[in-house]
Amino acid sequence: MIPAKFDYARASSVEEAVRLLSSEEDSKALAGGHSLLPLMRLRIAAPTLLVDIGRIKGLSGVRDKGDAVGIGALTRHADVASDATVGREAPLLAKVASQIGDPQVRHRGTFGGSIAHGDPASDLPAACLALGASFVAVGPEGERVIPADDFFQGFLTTSLEANEVLTEILVPKAAGARWSFQKFNRRAQDWAIVGCAVVQNGLTRIGLVNMEAAPVRAKGAEEALADGASAGEAAGHASDGLEPPSDLNASSEFRRHLASVLVRRGLEEAGKS
Amino acid sequence: MTTTEAPPEERVFGQRLLRKEDPELLTGEARFVADVDVHGALYIALVRSTLAHARIVSIDVGPALEVPGVTAVFTGADLEQEWAGPLPCAWPVTEDMKAPTHLPLAVGKVCYTGDAVAVVVAESEYQARDGAEAVVVEYEPLPPVVDLGDAVSDRVVIHEDLGTNKSYTWELSPDAEAVDRAFAEATHRVHGHYIQQRLIPAAMEPRGVVVIPQPFGGEYTVISATQIPHILKVMLALTSGISETSIRVIAPAVGGGFGSKLDVYAEELLSLVLARRLKRPIRWIETRSEGTQATIQGRGQIQDIELAADADGRITAIRVKLLADMGAYLQLVTPGVPLLGAFLYAGVYDVPAYSFSCTSVFTNLTPTDAYRGAGRPEATYAIERAIDQLALEVGVDPAEIRRRNYIKPDQFPYNSVAGLVYDSGNYVGSLEKALDLSGYGELRKEQERRREQNDPVQLGIGLSTYMEMCGLAPSRVLASLRYVAGGWEAATVRLLPTGKVQVVTGTSPHGQGHETSWSQIAADRLGVSPDDVEVLHGDTAVSPYGLDSYGSRSLAVGGVAVAIATDRVIEKARQIAAHQLEAAEEDLEFTAGTFRVKGSPEKSMPLGAVAFEAFTAHNLPDGMEPNLEASSHFDPPNFTFPFGTHVCVVEIDTETGGVRLRGYTAVDDCGNQVNPLIVEGQVHGGVVQGVAQALFEEASYDSQGNLLTSTLVDYLVPAASEFPSLTTGTTVTPSPTNLLGVKGVGEAGTIGAAPAVINAVCDALSPYGIHDIDMPATPERVWTAIQEAAR
Structure with a gap:
């Protein structure tokens, strides 16, 4: 891999990371490196300073926080997939994490990295939208909590400031919720061509993968359900108001169709759970 | 030489020994080439064209020379005097074949995206890449030729000095009248039009080369990730003017090739002449993305095959017309690839009349060349797809149409209509074993049930019986095909x-x-x-x-x-x-x-x-x-002719178009087996590569000739998770033409697999009236076909 030239600094605390990130305009936080490094290798991204937050203590692991499950931003996907608390209180997340990439990716990539990258093709943002999760960010001004619904702004763009560090993901406990995760791809290791995460806990929330420039909810389908539509009817509204991307794997039109199939299947499966 | 040996249990020959490698x-x-650490080496990086077809107006190397560590930059014009000859093509298939001059660095114009225009020499690999990025090339864009039909039209001629985009037309038509007569008298006629998409070889190890000069002795050690150290040595001597006695070529551990390292590449020549010029060791290691456009690609053909058959479905004639994509230039054996298929379009069938014609054209795309099977997978695909169409036309099971047409075991050695002598074979035996191993009868019943229940997941069963010519000898036959080397x-x-x-x-x-x-x-x-x-x-x-x-x-x-x-x-x-x-x-x-x-x-x-x-x-x-x-x-007296039957079972999710490989049975016959474990490994790898063409891989270009699949995220090489456990079986029909009774097996799996998969996909979609689908059969293609059929 031949990225452009960059400086590297390792932060030993969140405060130091924030300070380092603030010290240079084109700085970027590095955790597992599974989203950022491929972009640098292709010279699509060329940050001048990489701030390695990978060894900051206390950012890894799952904590029971009463109403919510707190997942440290540096927690690896494989650890999310096998964590007992996650399995009990947010089983959808365990399922989603178990299907990310391949075993190497799951053992290096981090939950927080995936969220902060904000890739519409990633599964965790969609799951967080469906679960109504929120994200804890620390910046020069201190800590703030950003709801998932306000976090994803556009293609690889989030409401995280360049000098903020995502430290924790808060997932409301939903042990009794009905849920489903549907992922359609050509190779198991790939990003989903289209995916959907369905959570039914009184209301139904549906997060979509790869259906817009940013991770989004299937608002059309959610509203239809709230108005009493059947799963099949609601699924027909899965891509209402969305502009799905078109690429080698699927045209925009095919993505709309896939979203309707997957949302219907997701609702049916959740209904049985 | 008719002695053959069956391997008894106690012999070392025939044992499943673990590989000592x-x-x-x-x-x-x-130690692969990238592991070779040479003191004092300089690194090179190539500046590659970002346009498919353009005139080079100017190259400003100044900014690159400012990059720390960069010691020199050369353009094509700077090095023009270094070459004693162009990059070699060793297979001028016809006397009047048109071949463009192909220099390691383009001079005057570029002919594909990735065509190298300058080389940057630096003290480290990173500095070399930074330097390459700093070179400023001004191009005057020319209209690109990316479509084979467009190429034939000569609307735009890529190599002006040749006057045409057509490289050659090659024909094999022993008795054209007999073919015409058979078609006129036929009860059944089928026509298949198939596209062999371009494939990127994607060997696990990319290419790379290190050249170490002995400044006083004037000798050069060339360490290259190559399949062909001997041929490379000769070609390096001919193109650089360095005496063959002063060049030693070493192929260290090499991580796969599949034909992509059966070539003489610009980077090998550049490294050699730069080592001569700069008197320092030179090192180059390809990046994966670079390899998607600077290493040859495979396939790239449009096939038209017609079968004539009698009332029972017995084939009476085959007519084949091929349009082959050479890419921008001719690499080592580029023109010969269609010829390797030309003899095999009658496949395993007893066909009395045959004609073949191939026109090969230049395009503004990466050069093509031999890729696992080279011509034979293409030919096998065409005949094995067409015979399924014939089965539909006649109204019999695909297994039955094959039984009716196979060359019978007692017909060997068999004189084929294309002029080959097949050494040995038992095609029907191979079919029956594969049907048995796959549980063919039960599968058909399950298929029937799913169809009756209107199951959204439909089952498809596909067969292919392949035969191939390998060994590529004797030398005299290669001479008659105008191949420049022996066998x-x-x-x-x-x-x-x-x-x-x-x-x-x-x-x-x-x-x-x-x-x-x-x-x-x-x-x-x-x-x-x-x-x-x-x-x-x-x-x-x-x-x-x-x-x-x-x-x-x-x-x-x-x-x-x-x-x-x-x-x-x-x-x-x-x-x-x-x-x-x-x-x-x-x-x-x-x-x-x-x-x-x-x-x-x-x-x-x-x-x-x-x-x-x-x-x-x-x-x-x-x-x-x-x-x-x-x-x-x-020097063998004949090719060897391995064969086999593959049965592929797919499940198609008709709602998403997703094709899932549910089962795959491969019965292969490569004569006596020296090591059955290695044979199985070859079959597994080969099948996976064939399935990859059928379902996953395609080098996609946009209308401007830009490669859209330049990383392994976009170019879908399948992994183990996409495959069920393969069922393998063998039959053993020794070759009578060599002492060991052996045949080749390195390409067999690939040759048999693609048609078996697409036959299975079409079989599943048959109730919708869908009888053909282009490779790769992507979910969107399958879903679209279903939608269109419903209209």
Whole structure:
């Protein structure tokens, strides 16, 4: 891999990371490196300073926080997939994490990295939208909590400031919720061509993968359900108001169709759970 | 030469030995070219065209020279005087074939995205890449030719000096009138129009080269990730003007090739001439993205095949028209690839009339060349898809239409209508075994149930019976096809003073396991342990003669050469043993590595002792030279013709268009098997590569000739998770044309697989009236076909 030239600094605390990130305009936080490094290798991204937050203590692991499950931003996907608390209180997340990439990716990539990258093709943002999760960010001004619904702004763009560090993901406990995760791809290791995460806990929330420039909810389908539509009817509204991307794997039109199939299947499966 | 040997259990030949190559590969000890660390080396990076077709207006190397560590930058014009000849094409298939001049760095214009225009030399790899990015090239864009039909029209001529985009037209039409007559009289006619998409070889190890000059001796050691060290040496000499005696080529551990390393590349030539010019070692390692456009691609053909058949569905004639994409230039064997298929469009069937015609054209895309199977997967796809269409037309099961048309076991050796003599085969036996192993009858019942229940997941079952020509010899036949090299292979076998054995081979393994297999061949005949046999290869200083590894030739030619040389060593050893034991040669028997006097078993001499006597030369027969060493340069009398039947089972989710491979049965026959474990490995890898073409892989370009699949995120090489466990079976029909009764197996799986998969997909979609689908059968293609059929 031949990225452009960059400086590297390792932060030993969140405060130091924030300070380092603030010290240079084109700085970027590095955790597992599974989203950022491929972009640098292709010279699509060329940050001048990489701030390695990978060894900051206390950012890894799952904590029971009463109403919510707190997942440290540096927690690896494989650890999310096998964590007992996650399995009990947010089983959808365990399922989603178990299907990310391949075993190497799951053992290096981090939950927080995936969220902060904000890739519409990633599964965790969609799951967080469906679960109504929120994200804890620390910046020069201190800590703030950003709801998932306000976090994803556009293609690889989030409401995280360049000098903020995502430290924790808060997932409301939903042990009794009905849920489903549907992922359609050509190779198991790939990003989903289209995916959907369905959570039914009184209301139904549906997060979509790869259906817009940013991770989004299937608002059309959610509203239809709230108005009493059947799963099949609601699924027909899965891509209402969305502009799905078109690429080698699927045209925009095919993505709309896939979203309707997957949302219907997701609702049916959740209904049985 | 009709002796063939069936391997009994106790022989080393035929044992499933673990590969002796594997420990060092699995522990990372094997040294690939990128592991070669040369003190004082300079690194090069190439500046590549970002346009498919353009005139080079100017190249400003100034900014690159400002980059720290960059020591020199050369453009095509700067190096024009370095070349004694252009990049070589060794297969001018017709007398009037048109071949553009192909220099390692383009001069004047670029002809594909990735065409190199300048080379940056720097103290480190990173600095070289930074330097390459700093070079400013101004282009005047020209209209790109990316479509084969557009290429034929000569609307835009890529190589102006040739006056046309057509490189050649090659025909094989033994009796055109007979073909016309058969079509006129036929009850059934089917026509298939198939597109062989371009494929990116994607060997696990990218290419790379290191050239180490001896500044005083004027000699060059070229270490390259190549399949062809011997051919490369000759070609480097011819293109650089450096004497062949001053070039040594080493192929170190090489991580796969599939034909992509059966070539002479710009980077190899540039590294050599820059080492000469700068008197420093030069190093270049390809990046994966670079490899997607700067390494040859495979396939790239449009096929039209017509079958004429009688009322029972017996094929009476086949007519084939091919349009082949050469890419921007002709690489080493680019023009010959369609010819390797030309003889096989009648496949395994007894066909009385045949005509074939191929027109090959230039496009503004990466050059194509041999890729696993080279012409034969394309031909097999066409006939095996077309015969399924014929089964539909006649109204019989795909298995039945094949039974009616197969060449029968008692027809071998079989004179094919295309002019080949098939050595041996039992196609119907292969079919019946594959049907049995796959549970064909049960699968058809399940298919029926799913159809009746209107199951959203439909089942498809696809067959293919393939046959291929491999070995690529004898040399005289290659001459008649205007291939510039021969088809022989060399081996030397020597016994060392301690009784250990050295086998020197001209084949150049890059993953196939020759060290294990050649050890088994020699050990089996010498009566020693395979562990006592060392196999030397991949270094022109160690094995001066050889024609390297490609086209499933290594065992059928090179392995047989090892057997012949081994037998010659044994014959000399027999003379020494007879002398020492004071017995007549004919009274000696040689079993389990020991010479014994018949009737006096106490009078014996183990081979090791004979080897030591040969080494000391204290007591040899009068006039005999010391040492036990013999060579063979084996030129086979014919190709070998492996065959097999594959059964593919797919499930199609008709709501998403997703195709899931549910089961795959491969019954392959490569004659006698030296090591069935290695055979299985070849079949597994081959099948996966064929399935990859059918379902996953395609080098996609936009209308401007930009490659859209330049990373492994976009170019979908499938992984283990996309495959069920393969069911493999074998039949053994020895080849009567070589001492070992062996045939090649390196490409067989790939040749058989793609049509089996697409036949399965079409079988599943048959109730919708869908009988063809382009490769790769992506979910969107399948779903769209279903939608259109419903309209």
